[in-house]
Amino acid sequence: MRKFLFFLALAIFLYSPYGPSWGRFAVNLSLVIVMFSILGKAVPRRRSYDEEEEYR
DSSP: OHHHHHHHHHHHHHHSTTSOTTHHHHHHHHHHHHHHHHHHHHSOOOOOOOTTSOOO
């Protein structure tokens, strides 16, 4: 929980006008990466077939 609050405070600081000019870009990019990682875990992995195995 403490780690989450740290990253939340860091994101708020970077998104604020007091943060660096690249702060909003960094926060938006990290949100996109987190969303794709969460969605990537929800998609089931494709089963790999052996070359000699017949497809049914």
